[in-house]
Amino acid sequence: MSSQKAEVLLDKNRTIAPISPLLFGGFVEHMGRCVYEGIYEPKSAHADADGLRRDVLAALREQQYTVIRYPGGNFLSGYNWLDGVGPKDKRPVRRELAWQSIETNQFGTNEFMGFCKALGAAPMLGVNMGTGTIQGASDLVEYCNAPTGTYYADLRASHGFREPHNIRYWCVGNEMDGPWQIGHLDAAEYGAKALEAAKMMKWQDPSIETILCGSSNDRMPTYPEWDRVALEVAWEHVDYLSMHYYAGNRENDSTSYLASAVGFEHFVDTLDGTLRYVKAKRRSKHDVYLSWDEWQVWYKGDPMQGGWTEAPHLAEEMYNLEDALVVAQWLNVFLRKSQVLKIACVAQIVNVISWLNTRGDGLLKQTSFYPFKLVSQYARGDALDVLVSAPLVETKLYGAVPMLDVSASHDAATGAGEVFIVNRSEHETIVTDLVWQDRGTVRAGDTWQVTGASVHDANTWDKPEQIVARKIESPSMLDGRATLKLPPLSFTVVTTTTA
Numbered sequence: 001m002s003s004q005k006a007e008v009l010l011d012k013n014r015t016i017a018p019i020s021p022l023l024f025g026g027f028v029e030h031m032g033r034c035v036y037e038g039i040y041e042p043k044s045a046h047a048d049a050d051g052l053r054r055d056v057l058a059a060l061r062e063q064q065y066t067v068i069r070y071p072g073g074n075f076l077s078g079y080n081w082l083d084g085v086g087p088k089d090k091r092p093v094r095r096e097l098a099w100q101s102i103e104t105n106q107f108g109t110n111e112f113m114g115f116c117k118a119l120g121a122a123p124m125l126g127v128n129m130g131t132g133t134i135q136g137a138s139d140l141v142e143y144c145n146a147p148t149g150t151y152y153a154d155l156r157a158s159h160g161f162r163e164p165h166n167i168r169y170w171c172v173g174n175e176m177d178g179p180w181q182i183g184h185l186d187a188a189e190y191g192a193k194a195l196e197a198a199k200m201m202k203w204q205d206p207s208i209e210t211i212l213c214g215s216s217n218d219r220m221p222t223y224p225e226w227d228r229v230a231l232e233v234a235w236e237h238v239d240y241l242s243m244h245y246y247a248g249n250r251e252n253d254s255t256s257y258l259a260s261a262v263g264f265e266h267f268v269d270t271l272d273g274t275l276r277y278v279k280a281k282r283r284s285k286h287d288v289y290l291s292w293d294e295w296q297v298w299y300k301g302d303p304m305q306g307g308w309t310e311a312p313h314l315a316e317e318m319y320n321l322e323d324a325l326v327v328a329q330w331l332n333v334f335l336r337k338s339q340v341l342k343i344a345c346v347a348q349i350v351n352v353i354s355w356l357n358t359r360g361d362g363l364l365k366q367t368s369f370y371p372f373k374l375v376s377q378y379a380r381g382d383a384l385d386v387l388v389s390a391p392l393v394e395t396k397l398y399g400a401v402p403m404l405d406v407s408a409s410h411d412a413a414t415g416a417g418e419v420f421i422v423n424r425s426e427h428e429t430i431v432t433d434l435v436w437q438d439r440g441t442v443r444a445g446d447t448w449q450v451t452g453a454s455v456h457d458a459n460t461w462d463k464p465e466q467i468v469a470r471k472i473e474s475p476s477m478l479d480g481r482a483t484l485k486l487p488p489l490s491f492t493v494v495t496t497t498t499a
Contacts, residue, residue, distance in 0.1 A: 003429040003485070006390035006403070011437040012410040012417065012498060015382040017339035019409055024376035025124070026065045026349035027294060028112070029073030031099050032306070032314030038350035038358060039115055040107045045360075050114055051107075055363045056350055060119055063369070064376045069124040069171065069293050069345040070112050074098035076174045077130025077182035081140050084108020086159055097182060099314060101306030109144065110156075113165050122168065124293070124345070127201070129173025129193055129213070130183025138200035141170070145205040169343070170208050171293065172197050175216045175244060177226045187226040191233030198237040209239040211291045211343070216244045218267050224274050231278040231288065240291035240343060243271060246353075247326055248299020254322055254455050256397035258424040261329035261405050263398070268292075268337045275340065291343035295330060297323045297368065298353045315353045321467055321489055322455035324367035328422050328491040331375040332407035335383040335420070346372065359461075366459050370450050370469040374493045378418045381411030386419075390432075393425055403430055404486070410498070417442075417496040423486040426455065434494065436480035444474040444482065445495035451487050 028034055037044075039060075042051035071079060075098050083092050083105045091105040109125070116123045125144065127137035139152050144165045146153040153164070175181050176190040185193065190213065198210045212234055215223040227241060245267060249257040268290065275288055298317060306312035334344055350356045355366040390404040405422040423430050436442045448469045459466050475482035475494065486492055 003431055004391045004403070006388070006430045006432045008404070008406055008419065008421070008432060008434050009387040009437055010384060010408055010419065010434065012384065012412070012440065013438055014385045015410075016336065016385050017383060019335060019338050019379050019381060019383050020342040021066045022122070022343040023334045023338070023341065024064060025067035025069065025121070025293070025343060025345040026060070027069045027073070027345040027347040028071065029348055029352065030071050030075045030079070030096065030103060031073060031348070031352050032316065033311045033351040033358070034348045034354070035107050036104070036311035038352070040111065050111070050118075052115060052118060053358065056356065056358060057118055059356055059363055059365060060349060063373050065119060065121045065349070067122040067124050067169065067343065067345065068116055068119065068349070070126065072098070072126060072174055074174065074181060076126045076128055079128050081109060081128070081136070085110060085143070095308065099304070099306050100308060101312055102308055102310045104310060110159060110161055123165070124169035124171060125167050126171035126174055127197060129176055129190065129197065130181060134193065134197040134200055137172070137197040138204055141201045141204040141208065145208070168208055169211065170201060171211045171242065172238065173213045176213045177220060177222055178216045187222065187229035188233065191230035194230065195234040195237055198234060202237060210237065211240040211242050211293065212238040214241045214243055214271065218245070218270070224270055227271060227274050228278060231274065232281065235278055235282055235284060235288065236286055238288060240289050241271060241275065243267065243290055243292040244294040245292070246296055246298040248297055249322065250299050253396055254426060255393060256395040258322055258325060258426070259393070259395045259398045259401040260326045261333050262401060264330055264333045265337065268333065268341060272337075272340045289342040290340050292334070292341060293343060293345040294347040295344060296347045296353050297326055316351055316357065317353050318458060319355055319366040319368045320456050320458040321367055321452040324371055324450060324467060325422055325424060325489060325491055327368040328371035328375070328420070328450070329405045329424070331371060332405050332420055332422065335379060335407035335409060338383040364459060364461055364464055367450075367457075367467040370467070371491050374448055374469055375420060378493060378495060379409045379420070380416060381409055381413070384408040384410055390430065391428070403428060404432065415497045415499065417498055419494045421486060421492045421494070423488055423490045423492075425488045427488050429488060430486045432484045432486050434475070434482045434484065436498070439480060441499035442477050442480050443497045444477050445497060447472050447474040447495065448493045449490055451490035455489060
């Protein structure tokens with residue numbers, strides 16, 4: 001194992017944009033065991049009075065989720081929200097077509113609101129643009145946000161919720177570009193339907209913000225034309241364009257996989273350019289931002305259809321060290337693209353493509369849990385424009401890529417700063433100089449690191465803490481400089497205070 005040199009230049013005055021708190025969101029879908037046996041399991045010894053698993057809530061609070069998207073996902077496009085409200089003994093049991101499962105509807109809109117309240121997170125609700133209608137979308141906004149005195153608001157009150165839920169963020173459908181989607185539409189058809197739905201929804205409550213379906217991934221044959229067309233139709237009545245993307249080491253090419261941030265960044269840049277083009281073409285003064293409301297590592301091929309059972313085990317991934325380092329890079333991209341990216345929701349928050357897994361007697365925190373926890377805990381204020389000089393590693397997919405992937409933040413109100421560094425090299429220790437160029441007094445705080453010996457290292461029920469975030473000795477600071485030895489396959493967070 002050898003070592004090489006790198007330099008990271010920082011300046012708290014060289015900012016990109018404020019970091020949106022909503023970048024640290026999650027996603028709950030009625031898929032597999034995310035809801036049932038995940039966040040909601042009334043018969044569990046871990047359940048609270050509302051049927052929510054206390055151990056899951058505690059782990060989610062550690063992650064400091066700020067917003068939760070619900071109820072889907074592909075599930076959304078066949079969902080009638082009326083099935084999930086009112087007395088539980090009168091709710092219908094349905095065949096759920098997206099995942100070929102049995103849906104009991106024992107958890108619905110109001111239970112979700114209780115979950116968000118317990119978590120301290122803002123709700124993001126989706127309306128059905130597949131089998132659903134624009135009237136149904138409008139009715140759901142009335143049910144959730146209108147004061148009593150009209151039919152759906154009074155229906156909510158009759159269900160025990162007299163005060164409005166005041167949900168601000170609304171997804172106008174899910175992945176409507178996908179042929180797999182129930183009620184799939186082409187871009188122009190979807191744009192027209194989304195426009196009319198968003199108009200009615202905003203007439204119900206002008207304070208809401210709406211998210212338009214964008215491309216399901218950058219491999220879709222309609223990408224990015226879908227995004228352009230749908231935006232041109234619906235631009236003035238939507239506030240965000242949705243992005244979805246799942247990554248994975250399908251080719252067993254760890255060197256390229258560990259450079260995934262290059263692909264993530266290109267995806268953002270393409271859609272950012274699409275937003276700029278549509279705004280210019282429409283001569284609009286209205287801004288639309290990006291909402292990356294599904295993102296995660298997902299590729300190991302667990303079952304995707306439930307065989308018409310309740311809470312089947314679907315897409316329950318096991319994550320290793322390289323997956324955790326890809327997640328850390330994803331979060332770095334969020335900060336580096338914070339001028340246009342304002343919302344992000346990891347899919348999903350428990351059991352289904354999640355770094356949290358439950359069983360009857362406990363909870364497992366997988367490797368990727370820890371990078372997310374560190375960034376959501378520390379990234380505050382403004383994202384900084386960091387200059388990095390680092391040795392290169394050659395990859396099959398992206399060419400020559402720097403061995404270090406870096407982002408940083410600084411909160412002017414508190415003086416707190418953070419540097420987030422992934423050493424994506426599989427073999428090289430990188431001796432890295434951190435240099436603060438603005439000549440302020442910099443003091444070291446805590447330093448954390450996630451690392452391991454092999455890309456395949458993972459947490460298991462037998463060895464649940466093989467890969468965790470460990471506090472390491474903080475570097476000494478002298479005249480705004482510090483030096484770190486970054487081991488291969490590592491994610492390091494350096495916290496500081498500045499005068």
